[in-house]
Amino acid sequence: MIDFRSDTVTLPSPAMLQAMMNAPLGDDVYGDDPTVIDLEQWAAQQHGFEAAIFCSSGTQANLLALMAHCERGDEYLCGQQAHNYKFEGGGAAVLGSIQPQPIDNENDGSLSFAKLTSAIKPVDPHFARTTLLSLENTINGKVLSLAYLQQAREFVNLHALQLHLDGARVYNAATALGVDIKEISQYFDSMSICLSKGLGAPVGSLLLGDKKLIAKARRWRKVLGGGMRQVGILAAAGKYALTENVTRLAADHANARYLAEQLSLLEGVSVNPALVQTNMVFAKLDPAINQQKLQDTLKAQGILFAAGNPVRLVTHLGISRIDIETFLTVLKQALKI
Ligand SMILES: *Cc1c(COP(=O)(O)O)cnc(C)c1O
Secondary structure (H helix, E strand, O other), rough: OOOOOOOOOOOOOOOHHHHHHHOOOOHHHHHOHHHHHHHHHHHHHHHOOEEEEEEEEEEHHHHHHHHOOOOOOEEEEEEEEOOOHHOOOHHHHHHHHHHEEOOOOOOOOOHHHHHHHOOOOOOOOOOEEEEEEEEEOEEEOEEOOOHHHHHHHHHHHHHOEEEEEEOOOOHHHHHHHOOHHHHHHOOOOOEEOOOOOOOOOOOOOEEEEHHHHHOOOOHHHHHHOOOOOOHHHHHHHHHHHHHHHHOHHHHHHHHHHHHHHHHHHOOOEEEOHHHHOEEEEEEEEOOOOHHHHHHHHHHHEEEEEEEEOEEEOOOOOOOOOOHHHHHHHHHHHHOOO
């Protein structure tokens, strides 16, 4: 299958599976798993934080961050489009008694500091306590600039807030900016990273922060049922992902750009290739095109995409340039029918 639905669909390579098989294991709830300890210590240092915690998913890593930064009755500022507001089941409110305060995202994915300022609540028993600003990079495939991140740091310093990054795809951002990951992470009090998206691990995310925050997160992880035992088998895949699969993200970005350029030449498909910054292409299809039929036709030829308007096509390590050529050929044929 050529699967454009998401960069979560990748399968572990033989070398990654070998690393998993060779991993020394122990009970991580007792702090006994050497592979998890190695990943957490290495990742903390690699990203410029004191500590790290391996989590079952990005949703869990973000929830732990929110619950470690905020107390009951606190609120966090975030984007209307933020994953940790819109796509995580309201977990912060449901499980943390933490209120989100969403702000409309600007077209470039950023949040306006003027709008954020007016959303900060005065210290008064009528209001939730504004404690945290949560950003996302990349957001819908778009990259927040280093200049913007620096302004965000100045903003939170001015207002005595903490700053979290949902960095599910932060390596895509670093790749697009052409910078070391620390150039991004330096601005944040905490950061989550998905190992199971473009980086290709089967499972797992990291949350990074100072020792106190990560100790709090470790407690909440256990409470949420996220304490895992011989989980080094997954941490080994995560370490492999971070050491072996980062540099190849540039190929995903080039493939996405190429895909967008080729799609923009097709009748009935509207894409602006200049807007493709990382591994996501958003294509509007002419309303006359029956999307369900198109989806079925392509599926019968081994190609998967999620219907929608715009359609989102994601490139990843399971998709080669040849796969993209195959997709374009099949799509051209299908659109003629
Ligand atoms: C996928 C994603 C998450 C959550 O990751 P899961 O591992 O699917 O729980 C969080 N934030 C962003 C921006 C994501 O894209």
